Amino acid sequence: xxxxxxxxxxxxxxxxxxxxxxxxxxxxxxxxxxxxxxxxxxxxxxxxxxxxxxxxxxxxxxxxxxxxxxxxxxxxxxxxxxxxxxxxxxxxxxxxxxxxxxxxxxxxxxxxxxxxxxxxxxxxxxxxxxxxxxxxxxxxxxxxxxxxxxxxxxxxxxxxxxxxxxxxxxxxxxxxxxxxxxxxxxxxxxxxxxxxxxxxxxxxxxxxxxxxxxxxxxxxxxxxxxxxxxxxxxxxxxxxxxxxxxxxxxxxxx
Numbered sequence: 001x002x003x004x005x006x007x008x009x010x011x012x013x014x015x016x017x018x019x020x021x022x023x024x025x026x027x028x029x030x031x032x033x034x035x036x037x038x039x040x041x042x043x044x045x046x047x048x049x050x051x052x053x054x055x056x057x058x059x060x061x062x063x064x065x066x067x068x069x070x071x072x073x074x075x076x077x078x079x080x081x082x083x084x085x086x087x088x089x090x091x092x093x094x095x096x097x098x099x100x101x102x103x104x105x106x107x108x109x110x111x112x113x114x115x116x117x118x119x120x121x122x123x124x125x126x127x128x129x130x131x132x133x134x135x136x137x138x139x140x141x142x143x144x145x146x147x148x149x150x151x152x153x154x155x156x157x158x159x160x161x162x163x164x165x166x167x168x169x170x171x172x173x174x175x176x177x178x179x180x181x182x183x184x185x186x187x188x189x190x191x192x193x194x195x196x197x198x199x200x201x202x203x204x205x206x207x208x209x210x211x212x213x214x215x216x217x218x219x220x221x222x223x224x225x226x227x228x229x230x231x232x233x234x235x236x237x238x239x240x241x242x243x244x245x246x247x248x249x250x251x252x253x254x
Contacts, residue, residue, distance in 0.1 A: 001025060002047065002077075002158055002190065007056035009042060016042045018214045019056070024158070024192055029184045031201035032194045034211035034234065040194045041082065043211065044162050047192060048079035060158070074102035078151035082162040082194075088136040092146045095135055096121055099153030121153035124187065125179060141172030145179060152183065159183070161193040165200070173197075177204050198235075198252050202226050210234040226250040 002024040009017040017039050024030055032040045045051040046058055049065045058065040060076055068076070078099070087095050099121065100114040110118075122128040125145045130138060135146055144164055151159055161180070165173040181204045183189045195201050201208055208225040210218040218230055225231075231239045231252055239252045 001061065002192075003059045004043075004047070005056050005059065007046065007053045007058065009046060009051065010054040015214055017046070017053075020211075020214075020216055021056075022209055022216065022219055024190050026157070026190055027184060027188050028190050028207065029181060029205045030190075030192045031205035031208045032192060032211065033196070033198060033201055033208060034217075038211040039214040040211055041162055042214075044079075044160050044192060044194060045081075048077065048160050049073050050079070071102045074154065074156070076156055077158040077160065078154040078156045079160040080147055080151055080162065080164060082166065084147060088134065090135055091132050092122070092127055092135060092138070092149070093118065093131040095146055096127075096149045096153050099150040099155075102154060117153045117155055118149075121149040124152060124183070125149040139172070140168050141175050144168060144172065144176045148176070148179065148183075152187070157188075157190060159189050159191045161191065163194045163196070165195060165197070173200065180204070198231065202252070203247070203249060222249075226252065 004020055004022050007017060007020045008015065020043065032043065034040055042051060046053060049068065052066065065073065096118045097110060097114065100110060100117060122131060125148050127142065127145050127149050130142060135143055138146060165176060168176060177200055180191055180193065184191055202222050202225065207221055209216060212234065218225060218234055226241060228239055228241060237254050239254050241250045241252055244251050
């Protein structure tokens with residue numbers, strides 16, 4: 001289990017997160033929502049072990065994140081930041097193979113298992129037909145799936161995604177979030193995703209955690225989240241709820 005216990009983060013006299021606590025259970029898709037500057041990216045960086053806490057801690061499988069070495073942590077948890085590293089000179093296959101780094105020794109050539117994991121990751125994310133193309137030639141949705149394939153090849157139990165839909169148009173947003181949902185349901189991953197669209201979060205996530213001013217202002221399932229009073233508290237906007245004509249799920253409109 002991934003657990004945050006009374007975590008506070010101070011930087012340069014500012015409180016970025018204040019006494020945050022929650023758990024991420026197995027096979028669960030958790031959406032982080034909230035205003036810009038509410039602490040979402042800070043929180044996901046802390047979950048990934050990239051930002052230390054001033055108080056409290058993040059633990060993974062009953063062990064503090066800070067106690068893991070970088071490779072040991074990367075065998076447990078994959079993190080995709082909002083600003084992706086430059087990968088223009090890599091083919092898709094080469095990019096996905098980078099996900100096997102935590103499982104390899106220094107200067108070790110890829111093993112048969114590494115190649116098997118890469119092929120499987122590309123199959124699941126449906127990028128195998130792009131395997132030998134440069135990532136710079138891919139569309140936004142194709143590139144997003146290639147990076148997810150790299151994370152999947154990492155063969156972890158947890159996946160942390162910082163706004164993977166932000167730069168995509170609606171078609172690719174749905175394509176990628178549906179893929180992430182399948183990874184939870186079919187591959188057994190636990191995923192934490194930062195997402196701005198409350199309706200996409202409500203349609204695909206199991207649970208929604210809302211941040212406001214560095215604190216958790218709501219943590220609940222979809223039914224408890226999609227309430228006018230809760231949505232107003234999170235976004236400071238009055239919203240009405242409609243019923244989706246196909247799924248029957250609540251849809252929020254301002």
